[in-house]
Amino acid sequence: MLRCIPVLFFLMSSSCAMADTNRTVLIEGCAEAVQLYDNQREYKTGAAMMTSLSEALRAGYCKGVLDEYGRSHDCGGDWLKRAQRIANHKGAEHMPASTEDLLREACRL
Amino acid sequence: MSMYTLAGAMKHLFGIKLADHSKLKDKVHSLTRNGLVGVQGDPIVQRSRKYLADDQLITLFNATLLLAIIPDPARVKKTFEAVDERQQVAKLAQLVVMNRQSLLELVYLNANAATFVQQLASDIDLRLNRLCNPFERLPQLLLDDDIGLLSCNVARNASLVKADPMLGNYLVGKLDVAADYASAIIAESEKYPSELLDLAKHIQVEYQSAKEFSATIDLLFGKAF
Numbered sequence: 001m002l003r004c005i006p007v008l009f010f011l012m013s014s015s016c017a018m019a020d021t022n023r024t025v026l027i028e029g030c031a032e033a034v035q036l037y038d039n040q041r042e043y044k045t046g047a048a049m050m051t052s053l054s055e056a057l058r059a060g061y062c063k064g065v066l067d068e069y070g071r072s073h074d075c076g077g078d079w080l081k082r083a084q085r086i087a088n089h090k091g092a093e094h095m096p097a098s099t100e101d102l103l104r105e106a107c108r109l
Numbered sequence: 110m111s112m113y114t115l116a117g118a119m120k121h122l123f124g125i126k127l128a129d130h131s132k133l134k135d136k137v138h139s140l141t142r143n144g145l146v147g148v149q150g151d152p153i154v155q156r157s158r159k160y161l162a163d164d165q166l167i168t169l170f171n172a173t174l175l176l177a178i179i180p181d182p183a184r185v186k187k188t189f190e191a192v193d194e195r196q197q198v199a200k201l202a203q204l205v206v207m208n209r210q211s212l213l214e215l216v217y218l219n220a221n222a223a224t225f226v227q228q229l230a231s232d233i234d235l236r237l238n239r240l241c242n243p244f245e246r247l248p249q250l251l252l253d254d255d256i257g258l259l260s261c262n263v264a265r266n267a268s269l270v271k272a273d274p275m276l277g278n279y280l281v282g283k284l285d286v287a288a289d290y291a292s293a294i295i296a297e298s299e300k301y302p303s304e305l306l307d308l309a310k311h312i313q314v315e316y317q318s319a320k321e322f323s324a325t326i327d328l329l330f331g332k333a334f
Contacts, residue, residue, distance in 0.1 A: 033330070036326065036330075037326075037330055040323060040326045040327070040330070043282070044285075044323055045284050045285055045316065045319040045320055045322075045323050046282050046283070046284060046285075046319075047319075047322070047323060047326065048284070048318065048319035048322040048323060049282045049284055049315075049319065050282070051322075056322075060329065063329060063330065079330075080330075
């Protein structure tokens with residue numbers, strides 16, 4: 001029973017865990033998701049040759065985070081627009097203070 | 110001075126088992142019969158095996174490379190002995206080895222090709238200086254047939270009609286087109302060397318996984334708008 005407590009605590013505080021997610025990974029991932037989506041539309045099977053395993057994994061991570069956030073928040077726009085909005089922070093000097101802010105801003109579409 | 114059997118010498122020089130390549134074995138034995146490569150019999154054994162002295166290894170090495178281009182042992186011998194014949198062979202080598210018109214040839218030949226031709230065209234003693242091996246693998250092993258690279262030029266052009274666009278399209282990322290060529294090559298597998306078939310199979314596998322990847326992206330990312 002004692003061993004279950006940390007797991008339960010983790011599940012209950014998923015929104016806290018989200019806030020701790022590395023923003024850079026999310027921004028990178030969303031940039032790659034947008035790129036992958038474009039490549040897929042333009043090159044079809046060729047997209048596989050242009051995407052590394054880690055890029056695909058990060059892109060999937062972005063999509064997963066966006067879906068999960070959208071499930072518990074009232075989000076406007078489709079996932080791609082939100083991903084694009086987050087990707088726009090790539091290389092920017094100033095970015096939202098936390099992942100939560102980043103996602104909230106992307107939701108306000 | 111160490112002594113080698115002919116098979117032992119070929120193993121030592123090229124890392125190949127001569128017994129597995131009957132045509133090449135015949136040619137190499139011809140080189141000893143026509144006296145280009147000097148051999149000695151074992152005086153103790155009646156049906157003696159032929160042994161090569163150390164100083165014959167360079168001759169054997171260079172002669173084997175030349176056999177790849179001109180499959181006639183008599184002509185290889187003449188290349189060692191007559192200046193005009195050697196110049197002519199150097200020109201042929203230049204033609205075959207240097208005029209790499211296809212991507213596949215780039216794969217099969219290494220950076221030594223230019224040096225090989227230069228050395229052949231120079232007057233260095235072929236019995237004392239090893240030529241630079243221009244082949245990643247001896248062409249005789251790939252072909253295992255009674256033709257040299259020169260006569261292979263014609264056949265090559267025919268077989269590369271499918272092989273070269275396959276590699277070309279693969280390298281520029283046109284995996285679907287490359288996979289079509291790969292299927293055509295696999296369908297006529299008996300016409301192609303095993304390395305090429307391996308490449309064709311590899312391209313097919315990659316195409317399959319690219320299709321899977323594409324379907325997964327469609328499924329997960331869906332239509333955005």
